[in-house]
Amino acid sequence: KAKSSGKNHYQLYHEEMHKDESKQMKMEVGLRKALEQKEFFLVYQPQIHLKTGKIIGIEALIRWKREEQEIISPEQFIPLAEETGLIVPISEWVIKQACEDIQQVHLRGHSNLLVSINISALHFNQENFVKSVQAILQQTNVNPHLVDFELTESMIMPNASQTISKLVKLKKLGIKLSIDDFGTGYSSLSYLNRFPLDRLKIDKSFIENLNKYHDDSSIVEAIISIAHRLNLSVVAEGVESKKQLLHLKTGNCDHIQGFYITKPLPLAELIRFLAEWEEDLY
Ligand code: C2E
Ligand code: MG
Ligand code: MG
Ligand code: MG
Numbered sequence: 001k002a003k004s005s006g007k008n009h010y011q012l013y014h015e016e017m018h019k020d021e022s023k024q025m026k027m028e029v030g031l032r033k034a035l036e037q038k039e040f041f042l043v044y045q046p047q048i049h050l051k052t053g054k055i056i057g058i059e060a061l062i063r064w065k066r067e068e069q070e071i072i073s074p075e076q077f078i079p080l081a082e083e084t085g086l087i088v089p090i091s092e093w094v095i096k097q098a099c100e101d102i103q104q105v106h107l108r109g110h111s112n113l114l115v116s117i118n119i120s121a122l123h124f125n126q127e128n129f130v131k132s133v134q135a136i137l138q139q140t141n142v143n144p145h146l147v148d149f150e151l152t153e154s155m156i157m158p159n160a161s162q163t164i165s166k167l168v169k170l171k172k173l174g175i176k177l178s179i180d181d182f183g184t185g186y187s188s189l190s191y192l193n194r195f196p197l198d199r200l201k202i203d204k205s206f207i208e209n210l211n212k213y214h215d216d217s218s219i220v221e222a223i224i225s226i227a228h229r230l231n232l233s234v235v236a237e238g239v240e241s242k243k244q245l246l247h248l249k250t251g252n253c254d255h256i257q258g259f260y261i262t263k264p265l266p267l268a269e270l271i272r273f274l275a276e277w278e279e280d281l282y
Contacts, residue, residue: 204238
């Protein structure tokens with residue numbers, strides 16, 4: 001390619017860099033405007049209690065509808081939002097919107113449903129994080145026991161003493177605490193006992209490899225067994241097939257979430273889904 005276009009490697013490399021940089025800059029400019037232009041929205045994916053088939057909660061997942069055009073997934077903009085600090089106001093918006101939406105869901109008769117919210121590392125590390133959460137809970141008047149924060153291992157491992165005190169404060173407010181993408185971050189297990197956690201979410205890469213050539217069944221079973229010994233419940237994410245579901249049910253997993261049940265849905269569609277859900281559907 002370099003030869004046929006008559007350019008040397010350096011030029012090509014330079015042009016690629018330039019393209020990436022300007023794409024990044026355009027995205028940054030777009031991100032700065034996205035909040036005021038109300039371009040973000042949340043979709044919700046139900047979490048099912050495996051034993052009963054009941055829907056116990058929903059996870060809020062952010063989407064960006066950029067300039068009336070394509071929908072951008074969080075994996076494409078969250079890293080830049082973290083880098084630029086824009087994630088802090090975005091994350092505050094997510095928590096507030098999710099709390100307002102769960103109130104709507106509760107008012108429609110699904111009064112015990114939990115809302116799981118993905119928390120950004122940078123937001124969590126702000127000194128006033130707990131205060132900002134407390135303010136949102138008061139404004140929206142949502143029952144904190146029905147709010148679940150999804151944290152990642154890499155977020156809570158550094159700076160352990162400050163982290164623990166924040167987690168304890170959140171716990172005192174009544175908020176549930178889950179570890180997202182469990183098994184992919186730090187391999188230290190000691191924190192599981194030290195932190196006031198409620199749930200582990202097994203990363204979807206392990207669920208994908210259930211019943212495969214590279215079978216991860218023993219890892220999944222071990223995670224469930226450790227979790228239960230520590231009084232934590234277990235959510236499996238990324239469940240795409242009945243086979244995986246049954247495997248997890250046999251393995252005593254508590255909750256599942258995934259395309260097999262439904263993809264994440266905008267609020268109005270979620271409310272319809274909740275009304276139509278039949279517990280013996282599988
Ligand atoms: P996550 O929290 O681990 O979310 C799970 C991801 O798996 C979601 O991708 C979800 O749409 C997708 N998923 C659900 N079921 C299935 C399935 O059966 N198969 C497969 N292959 N995927 C499934 P999404 O929505 O693109 O979010 C990606 C990541 O972005 C999330 O991973 C989370 O880390 C982050 N994120 C999403 N929303 C927010 C947010 O509001 N705030 C923050 N800080 N991060 C967010
Ligand atoms: Mg999550
Ligand atoms: Mg996850
Ligand atoms: Mg993930």
